[in-house]
Amino acid sequence: MAKKQRPKPLAVTLTDAATMLGVSRSTIYRLLESGQLSGKKAHITRDDTSSYSEITLILVATVETYLASLPDFVSAKGAGEFGKPSRHRPLRAVK
Numbered sequence: 001m002a003k004k005q006r007p008k009p010l011a012v013t014l015t016d017a018a019t020m021l022g023v024s025r026s027t028i029y030r031l032l033e034s035g036q037l038s039g040k041k042a043h044i045t046r047d048d049t050s051s052y053s054e055i056t057l058i059l060v061a062t063v064e065t066y067l068a069s070l071p072d073f074v075s076a077k078g079a080g081e082f083g084k085p086s087r088h089r090p091l092r093a094v095k
Contacts, residue, residue: 008060009060010060010061011039011040011057011059011060012057012058012060012063013055013056013057013058014028014029014039014055014056014058016058017037017058020063021063021066021067028058031066032056032058036062036066036069037058037059037062037063037066038058038059038062039057039058040056040057041054041055041056041057042054042055042056042057
């Protein structure tokens with residue numbers, strides 16, 4: 001029998017959003033404050049007590065929109081990622 005696929009999440013935790021973008025949690029907070037990402041507060045109630053925790057959920061759609069808004073990386077010929085000469089030899093075609 002085929003496994004059911006989980007639906008794509010609508011929101012993720014701060015840590016998951018940071019992992020998705022490859023940045024720190026602090027960067028996610030800055031992106032939230034600047035309005036580049038959107039989030040929601042969720043109250044999680046604990047079953048064994050009457051206490052609850054508040055977590056911030058980041059909307060996945062805003063993570064995708066933010067990523068799409070970033071400029072494409074274009075490397076200068078023979079230059080590394082930041083325009084410095086690369087330490088690696090250029091790749092050669094395999095015959």
